[in-house]
Amino acid sequence: MDLITPEFGLVFWTAITFLCLLFILKKFAWKPILGAVEEREDGIKNALASAEKARKEMENLNADNERILKEARAEREAMLKDAREIREQTIAKAETEAQEKASKIIEKAQAAIESEKKIAMAELKSHVAGLSVEIAEKVVREELSNKDKQLKLVESMLGEAKLN
Amino acid sequence: MTLNTFKSVLFSALFLATSFAGYATEDSDNTDNKEFNPKEMILHHVKDAHGFHLWDWNGRSVSLPLPIILWTDNGLSTFMSSAFHHDDSGKTIVEKNGGKFVKFHEKIYQLEAGASSVSFDEEHHPTNAHKPLNFSITRNVFMMWVSVIVLLLIFFAAAKRYKKSDDNVPTGIAGFVEPLVIFVRDEIGKPMIGEHKYKRYMPYLLTIFFFIWINNIFGLIPILNGANLSGNIAFTCTLAVFTFIITTFSGNKNYWKHIFWMPGVPVPMKIFLMPIEIIGMFVKPISLMIRLFANITAGHVIILALMSLIFVFKSVAIAPVSVAFSLFITVIEIIVTAIQAYIFTILSALYFGMATEEEHH
Numbered sequence: 001m002d003l004i005t006p007e008f009g010l011v012f013w014t015a016i017t018f019l020c021l022l023f024i025l026k027k028f029a030w031k032p033i034l035g036a037v038e039e040r041e042d043g044i045k046n047a048l049a050s051a052e053k054a055r056k057e058m059e060n061l062n063a064d065n066e067r068i069l070k071e072a073r074a075e076r077e078a079m080l081k082d083a084r085e086i087r088e089q090t091i092a093k094a095e096t097e098a099q100e101k102a103s104k105i106i107e108k109a110q111a112a113i114e115s116e117k118k119i120a121m122a123e124l125k126s127h128v129a130g131l132s133v134e135i136a137e138k139v140v141r142e143e144l145s146n147k148d149k150q151l152k153l154v155e156s157m158l159g160e161a162k163l164n
Numbered sequence: 165m166t167l168n169t170f171k172s173v174l175f176s177a178l179f180l181a182t183s184f185a186g187y188a189t190e191d192s193d194n195t196d197n198k199e200f201n202p203k204e205m206i207l208h209h210v211k212d213a214h215g216f217h218l219w220d221w222n223g224r225s226v227s228l229p230l231p232i233i234l235w236t237d238n239g240l241s242t243f244m245s246s247a248f249h250h251d252d253s254g255k256t257i258v259e260k261n262g263g264k265f266v267k268f269h270e271k272i273y274q275l276e277a278g279a280s281s282v283s284f285d286e287e288h289h290p291t292n293a294h295k296p297l298n299f300s301i302t303r304n305v306f307m308m309w310v311s312v313i314v315l316l317l318i319f320f321a322a323a324k325r326y327k328k329s330d331d332n333v334p335t336g337i338a339g340f341v342e343p344l345v346i347f348v349r350d351e352i353g354k355p356m357i358g359e360h361k362y363k364r365y366m367p368y369l370l371t372i373f374f375f376i377w378i379n380n381i382f383g384l385i386p387i388l389n390g391a392n393l394s395g396n397i398a399f400t401c402t403l404a405v406f407t408f409i410i411t412t413f414s415g416n417k418n419y420w421k422h423i424f425w426m427p428g429v430p431v432p433m434k435i436f437l438m439p440i441e442i443i444g445m446f447v448k449p450i451s452l453m454i455r456l457f458a459n460i461t462a463g464h465v466i467i468l469a470l471m472s473l474i475f476v477f478k479s480v481a482i483a484p485v486s487v488a489f490s491l492f493i494t495v496i497e498i499i500v501t502a503i504q505a506y507i508f509t510i511l512s513a514l515y516f517g518m519a520t521e522e523e524h525h
Binding site for chain 2: 002005006011012014018022024025026029030031032033034036037039040043
């Protein structure tokens with residue numbers, strides 16, 4: 001029966017000792033130990049979270065880069081296209097201009113040639129007329145030396161004039 | 165450094181105590197021709213005692229005397245247990261502070277005024293003596309204090325490690341202690357009480373876990389000679405009462421409603437359940453008390469009983485069997501030390517969890 005009857009003395013000392021132990025350990029052991037453990041766990045959690053955040057940011061950055069690269073490529077393409085068009089336009093414009101200029105030059109040349117030709121013709125005509133007059137003088141002088149011949153000449157001349 | 169200081173203090177204390185014990189040695193009353201009584205021997209080892217019996221030397225028993233503190237009608241009476249000269253049959257009378265005291269079956273009795281020797285009735289109960297309030301430092305109290313010193317040294321050293329390091333990395337003894345602390349927090353506190361409320365109860369849970377565990381272990385160390393603190397019903401009773409008090413005081417509306425007016429059942433059932441729940445309130449800590457006491461005491465009894473076989477059969481040939489079996493039981497008991505500490509703690513946590521559980525429908 002002794003075995004299962006709590007002794008008052010032991011109950012008393014156990015209660016006092018346990019309460020002291022509880023308060024001392026609570027203050028000087030559990031608080032620092034649990035605090036340190038929690039602090040560390042929070043640290044790990046935060047570190048993991050920030051790593052995840054950094055990873056996501058990195059992903060975003062990569063996506064951005066890709067996008068920017070794509071845009072740049074498209075821009076380059078467009079610029080090249082524009083340049084090509086401009087070049088073609090320029091060439092075409094130059095060609096037409098050149099053609100116009102050339103045709104103008106040709107026209108001018110032709111006009112010059114025509115006028116030169118006219119001048120030359122006029123000169124030639126006057127020359128030919130002079131010659132003809134000279135010849136005619138010589139002929140007339142010879143012809144007019146006898147009357148018959150003078151008359152014949154007049155007649156042929158008249159006849160010629162008619163033909164004209 | 166603290167550990168070394170502690171070691172030297174402990175050893176010098178033990179040395180002093182044993183040399184002091186030299187004065188306390190007397191001719192042992194136990195004579196060899198007495199019939200060996202295993203029941204008496206086992207109960208003597210399992211129960212508490214005044215004085216710390218260490219060993220017998222040349223027929224004299226060497227023991228560490230412990231202070232006896234009594235509260236009598238005349239006030240406080242204190243003397244060392246060595247004053248009884250190892251007499252446990254009530255023959256040696258110690259006179260102190262006007263009172264006459266005898267020790268009988270490890271209990272201190274105060275003789276009634278005028279009596280000069282204790283007389284017994286047929287059932288060996290003293291008839292002319294009564295028990296004064298006994299606050300003696302018995303061997304269980306002594307071992308409890310030793311265990312407290314060991315616990316404080318371990319956990320102070322561990323806590324210091326954290327203070328020293330900036331990054332809270334457990335080093336040295338903290339590396340050994342931390343998994344246990346985290347075990348109590350993550351396997352006992354959090355699942356039983358819940359994420360939001362467990363923090364309040366952690367100091368209590370950690371303290372009972374390590375306090376019970378270390379005293380279970382101390383009970384198994386043979387040289388400490390029957391320091392069966394956690395197998396003593398007074399010890400388990402006190403801890404169970406603490407658990408009961410904390411449970412009762414942290415009980416919320418929902419907890420009391422479940423005891424006095426169980427929700428969700430018909431009214432006759434509510435009335436029927438109320439007394440059962442009220443009994444349950446008290447049965448829970450009582451079961452805690454009995455479980456720890458019975459488990460630890462049973463372990464001691466088995467080991468001692470196996471050892472007694474040698475003396476019962478009066479043959480050395482039985483010794484190998486006894487030693488083999490008690491070794492086997494001791495190994496099991498080592499596991500039991502941790503399991504019982506764990507069960508006491510987890511059930512306490514469970515009761516706190518039940519007391520603080522919120523209504524969820």
